[in-house]
Amino acid sequence: MDKNKLLMILIGAGTVAILVGGFFLGVQPSLQAAAAADAARQAAFATNQVNQAALDALESQNKKIGELTGELETLRLSVPSEQNMASFIDAVDAAAAAEGLVVQDVTPADATAYAPQGASAPAPQPSATATPSPSATPTPTPTPAPGAAASPAGAQAPAVHTDPSISAANFLAIPVKIGVGGPLAHTIAFVHRLQTGSRLFLVSGLDGGVDGGAKPAAGASATAAPAAPTETYSISGYVYVLAKAAAPASK
Secondary structure: OOHHHHHHHHHHHHHHHHHHHHHHHHHHHHHHHHHHHHHHHHHHHHHHHHHHHHHHHHHHHHHOHHHHHHHHHHHHHHOOOOOOHHHHHHHHHHHHHHOOOEEEEEEEOOOEEOOOOOOOOOOOOOOOOOOOOOOOOOOOOOOOOOOOOOOOOOOOOOOOOOOOOOOOOOEEEEEEEEEEEOOHHHHHHHHHHHHOOOOOOEEEEEEEEEOOOOOOOOOOOOOOOOOOOOEEEEEEEEEEEEOOOOOOOOO
16 A cells, blocks of 8 residues: 555544534534524413413403402402391391381391301200119110111211301301391292392291281170281391401501
């Protein structure tokens, strides 16, 4: 092999070495930097999409701020932060006047603290039971006759929904009794007006009926007709108070 061919081989090998070295020293770092930049761009794009979705949701809610404020005021009237029984009594008088009834009395009782127990209103305390005599013999449980069908199991009560923000410390139930005079149909319409009024009123009982006609006054004619019978009814129910949350103490 002559010197020229050997020189050409050496020059070619050197050129290849320079190209390979240039790739690893210059081109590959640039490619890695470009790949990292592209990954960062994609991550930033994804973050921007999430932020844009949150911004769109906030803008949509902001457009409904007037509607939401109105709903909040309605809820505050329904369950106020104070007892404000004078306003409720005014509502009772207005509802009774609209139905042609006479309000005989409105009697609120002491407020009762809320306790989650699956009932819309505080449950009454169970009455005390007499202690059985030591000599009393327990009555045996009757055995069902052969072939008798077993009674179906009762349906399970729905799960009680509770909210940690509602507790005995801020939610109160106020028992109220309302006495009215007038026809039953008008009394039922009166109760409906109260239940659909601005303040939440839960009816727990309605009793009463027709009173007997009054006897003729002394000295009146024996043939005089007695006074027309009247109807009086007593409505029991609850109104509620949700106290405002106390502001955190400043440090």
